[in-house]
Amino acid sequence: MRIINTAIAILFTAFSVAAGCNASAGTPEGQAPEAVWPTKSWPVSTAEEQGMDSASLARLIETVGTYRQDSLMIIRHGKIVAEAYYAPYVAGISHDLRSATKSVVSTLTAIEVQNGLLDSVDHPVVDLFADKNILNIDDNKKAMTVQSLLDMTSGIEWTEKAYTPDESIMRMYLTSDRTGFVLDQPMSGAPGAKFNYNGGNPYVLSALITKKTGQSAFDFAKKELFGPLGITSAKWGRVDAQGVTDGEAGLYLAPHDMARIGYLYLRNGMWDGKQIIPSSWVERARAGNVPATFGFHYSNLWWSLPEKGAYMALGRHSQFILVLPKLDIVAIMTGVLRDDEHYPAPRLVDDIAASVKSDTPLPSDPIAQSLLSAAIQKAATEKPSAVGVTPDLAKEISGKTFKLSDNVLRVKSFTLNFFDSDSSWEIMADSxxxxxxxxxxxxxxxDGTSRKSPPAFYGINAAKGRWLNEHTFEIERRVLGHGETQLWALTFEGDKVNVSYENTDGFKAQLHGEIGD
Known part of the structure; x- marks a missing residue:
């Protein structure tokens, strides 16, 4: 999250690196469904074989496709019944989870408890970090527990709304000891009294994993969580100066592996005969003991809608791991939505629930299944956006290098090449x-559709360009799987160029340059 400084980091990561309780059909509470363990791969089934309606799922896939989503996958009874990837995104690419990362940190904390590395979530946090010279210690801070970190009720004074430079979350990322920064903040109230969304809480939990295990959260996860579940797509950035993995964001997983996290919770913390996390941990996440915001509840770093029998890991730009226990469903959604775009979680729950017709197989429905196949194929085909008329200016600037003055993005120069096919962009940047x-x-x-570049060490570029007028060329660019899209509007005036940059995180910049020697 870290808009200004992390806009640079994101740029160069890209460069360089009716609902569950209302539905009549579902798995009865306490009744274990047939064991299916997708450690190696997910089984695939028709929707009808799992008591769902293919036509309803086709409509859902088409509706989701009107947003800037990357994927939608629905699993019932341990089998994939619908799986759509919206172009230019394709299957198998690790996706930025954003704040859904927090729910994985919760899961790792649960493993600490399960394995006896952490004696209790009621343990005072100050005592666990007795080696640090923590500032602003008072009775409230002494009473802050691991559970209050997990429930976003730590009582720490914290601002995290628009990600402006003065906010707590932004200042945390500028410090040399981020864990220490969070622990040093004054208290605004008693722990447990009030929900306040705070990215510092899971950062401290990640630091606690390092303290208890001698490993980063990522290394611990690879051994104790990702390995047992068969998760192979994980990427999680670099550790900080203290060897701590970012606990509030930064994890990348492919949709199939996101679903494995959800399935672990759907199966009450059990995986193929082994209790990975305590079932009581799952129940607390599901119950959502803490009233949060926008009608949601919260607990153990999971959001919930108890009245709909749903709980979920959520990340910015529409990252979802949705669990519907009564329907025996896990659903995954990834995207690049702007903050002012929403596919509401309650609507998604209702739309999925409406497609469930029975606990037992339905008769085969070839027509409905063909509608679902067509919707999936349509999702994989990018719909061209509008393009403008190509001016004579395109030939004049093609292949020429424009050098830019010093700028916050550290871009030194760019070149555009306009050809009949395989047009391209090139950027030189300060590393x-x-x-x-x-x-x-x-x-x-x-032509209004994205062109994918060959894979690079940082991922796969997908970009398209269009002329807005005779002097301005706009490039829409993303690295597939990253939760943000970049827009570059380049206005040419003689030998000079002005560049307006904006991304879906809300970061904007103005760059200026001219044709180089």
Whole structure:
């Protein structure tokens, strides 16, 4: 999250690196469904074989496709019944979970408890970090427990709304000891008294994992969570100066592996005969003991809608791991939605629940199944966006290098190449290390659809461009799986260029340059 400084980090990561309780059909409470363990791969089934209606799922896939979603996957009784990937995103690419990362940190904390590494979630946090010289200690801070961190009721004074530079979350990322920064903050009230969303809480929990295990949260996860569940797509950035993995964001998982996290919770913390996390941990996440915001409840770093029998891991730009226990369903959704775009979680729950018709198989419905197949195929085909008329200016600037003055994005120059096919962009950027310059490039479509570049060490670029008028060319660019899209509007005036940059995190910048020698 870290808009200004992490806008740079995101840029260069890209460059360089009716609902559950109202439905009549479902798995009865306490009745274990047939054991299916997708450690190696997910079984696939028709919707009808799992008591769902393919036509309803087809409509859902089409509706979701009107938003800037990347994927939608629905699993019932341990089998995939619908799986759509919205172009240009494709299956198998690890996706930025954003704050859904927090729910995985919760799961790792649960493993600490299950394995006896943490004696109790009621343990006072100050005592667990007795080696730190924590500031602003008072009775409230002494009473703060691991559970209050997990419930976002720590009582720490914290601001995290628009991600402006003065907010707590932004200042945390600028410090040399982020865990210490969080623990040093004054208290605004008694722990447990009030919900206040605070990315510092899971950061401290990640630090606690490192303290208890001698490993980063990522290394601990690979051994104790990802390995047993068969998760192979995980990426989780770099550790900080203290060896701590970012606990509030930064984890990447492919949708199939996101679903494995949800399925672990659907199966009450059990995986193929082994209790990975306590069932009581799952129940607390599901119950949502803490009233939160926008009608949600919260607990153990999971959001919930108890009246709909639903709980979920949520991340910015529409990342979902949704669990519907009464319907025996896990649903996954990823996307690049702006903050002012929403596919509401209650609506998603209702739409999925409406497609459930029975606990037993339905008769085969070839027509409905063909509608579902068509919807999935339509999702995989990018719908062209509008393109403008190509001016003569395109030939004049094609292949020329424009050098940029110093800027917050550290971009030193760019070149556009306009060809009949395989048009491309190229950027030279300051890597931020030893004043070295790195070259990045990719293809761009000029027909309203994205062109994917060959895989690079940081991922797969997908970009398209269009002329807004005779002097302004706009590029829409993303790295597939990253939770943000970039828009570059380049206005050419003689030998000079002005560049307006904006991404879906809300970061904006103005760059200026001219044709180089």
């Amino acid at each position: 931020g290390k030893d004043q070295t310059t790195q070259r990045f490039s990719g293809l761009m479509g000029l």
